[in-house]
Amino acid sequence: MTHGPGTNGLILDEPLLWEKGKPGRVAYSMPTRDVPEESVDDTLVGDGPDFPDLGELDVIRHYTRLSQWNFGIDTGMYPLGSCTMKYNPKINEKMAATPGLASAHPLLEAELSQGILKLHYELQEYLAAVTGMDAVSLQPSAGAQGELTAMLMFAAYFRKKNEKRTKILIPDTAHGTNPASAALCGFASIPITSGKNGILEPVSVEELMDEETVGIMVTNPNTLGLFEEQIKEITDIIHRKGGLVYGDGANMNAIMGMVDIKRCGIDAVHLNLHKTFSTPHGGGGPGSGPVCVTEELAPFLPVPLVIKT
Numbered sequence: 001m002t003h004g005p006g007t008n009g010l011i012l013d014e015p016l017l018w019e020k021g022k023p024g025r026v027a028y029s030m031p032t033r034d035v036p037e038e039s040v041d042d043t044l045v046g047d048g049p050d051f052p053d054l055g056e057l058d059v060i061r062h063y064t065r066l067s068q069w070n071f072g073i074d075t076g077m078y079p080l081g082s083c084t085m086k087y088n089p090k091i092n093e094k095m096a097a098t099p100g101l102a103s104a105h106p107l108l109e110a111e112l113s114q115g116i117l118k119l120h121y122e123l124q125e126y127l128a129a130v131t132g133m134d135a136v137s138l139q140p141s142a143g144a145q146g147e148l149t150a151m152l153m154f155a156a157y158f159r160k161k162n163e164k165r166t167k168i169l170i171p172d173t174a175h176g177t178n179p180a181s182a183a184l185c186g187f188a189s190i191p192i193t194s195g196k197n198g199i200l201e202p203v204s205v206e207e208l209m210d211e212e213t214v215g216i217m218v219t220n221p222n223t224l225g226l227f228e229e230q231i232k233e234i235t236d237i238i239h240r241k242g243g244l245v246y247g248d249g250a251n252m253n254a255i256m257g258m259v260d261i262k263r264c265g266i267d268a269v270h271l272n273l274h275k276t277f278s279t280p281h282g283g284g285g286p287g288s289g290p291v292c293v294t295e296e297l298a299p300f301l302p303v304p305l306v307i308k309t
Contacts, residue, residue, distance in 0.1 A: 014065050021052025027059065086253065092278040120306045124290075131269060132262035133292035137301045143250060146270025146289030147181035147217075150246050153268060153293065153300040154214050155185045157244065165243075168214045171200055173222035175248040187214055198224045202233040215243035220264075221251045235265025244268070244297075249289075252276040261292070268293045 073087050096102065104116050124136040140146040151168075158165050168187040170178050172194055179189040190208055195201040205216065215238050220228045228234070235245045247261055247269035253276050261269050273279040273288035293301065 014062065017054060017058070017062055018050075018052045020058050020062065021054050023053050025053040025055045025058070027054060027056040086275070088278045096279070117306055121308055124306060127271060127290055127292055130256060131271070131292045132260040133269065134262075134295040135298035135301060136290055136292045137305065138288075138290045139302050140270065140289040140291055142287035143175075143248075143270060143272045143275075143289040144177040144181060145287075146272075146291050147175075147177060147246070147248065148184055149289075149291050149302060150268040150270060150293075151181050151185040151187065153291075153297055154244050154246070155187075156300045157297060158214065163211075163242070165212055165214045167212055169205065169208055169216040171216075171218065171222065173198065173200075173219065173224050173226075174217055175219045175223065175250045178217045178219070178248060182217065192216075194222075194224075198222070198226045199228050200230065200234055202230055202237060205234050205237050209237055209241045209243060211241060213241070213243055215245050215267075217246045217248060218266075219248040219250055221254050223251075225251075225254075227255070231264045239265065249276065262294060268297055 077086070101116060101119070104113065110117065120138055124138060127136050128134060137149070140149045166186070166188055167190050168182045169192050170182065170189045171192045182189050190213070192200060192204050192208060195204070199222065200218070209216075216234070218228060218231065218234070220231055222228060238245050244267045245265055247264070247266035249269050249271040252271055256276055268291060270289045270291050271277070273290065279288045291301070
């Protein structure tokens with residue numbers, strides 16, 4: 001292994017445990033027997049495993065050295081495509097592991113789940129407040145599933161209006177999974193080329209948006225790390241043609257608390273709780289991709305919903 005960032009002073013030529021073992025080494029001592037010794041028939045136990053004889057220190061140092069070769073969220077920023085995983089405070093991991101929360105059975109009756117349902121409801125309210133949206137579903141279990149949920153809602157919305165729309169606009173700086181989510185709903189992806197400054201130009205959107213187009217999928221900030229400064233002009237163009245705007249929340253870290261998503265003209269946005277918030281993720285999963293929508297789209301959210309009565 002070659003030297004790289006953060007590897008100075010580490011032992012990078014770690015031998016296998018089988019090469020480190022020596023006959024007679026043990027990690028701990030067994031207590032003296034106080035019962036007679038009996039032999040066990042060899043046919044019952046078979047051949048013993050080919051394990052090396054090791055002391056406790058051999059094992060601890062071996063795995064500790066190997067762990068220092070790993071790159072993870074505790075040692076640096078973890079970029080994953082357009083998604084940036086961040087460090088989560090360890091107290092949050094502890095809270096997520098609270099037995100009443102982590103051990104709740106998914107088939108437990110509603111009357112026996114009021115505590116965890118209350119947490120779900122309050123989380124929905126918090127996510128609605130932070131985005132400016134009106135309604136939330138926590139059902140999508142990943143960011144791409146949140147995208148798909150929003151696209152299915154868009155399809156249902158236009159079916160109810162008896163409008164046949166078969167295309168959707170997707171910028172060249174959109175999150176990479178957007179075209180797949182659209183395709184699963186039967187929408188053809190129409191690419192939009194960004195302007196010379198790396199963001200969308202309203203004139204380009206105006207040229208492509210028509211009555212056969214569902215709307216647009218926008219990642220903001222986009223995958224170049226640039227804020228779509230003309231987002232309100234773009235969403236106004238989409239809405240004038242009767243379309244809807246989907247906001248991909250992959251890069252919400254950059255704008256949460258500073259930008260009201262609804263006022264930007266977004267009709268639906270998914271949030272990655274494992275990126276922007278603090279769902280335990282370990283550097284890639286498990287994911288959580290709630291969808292936040294405007295009042296107009298609320299009737300199309302997946303059921304069941306958690307409500308307060």
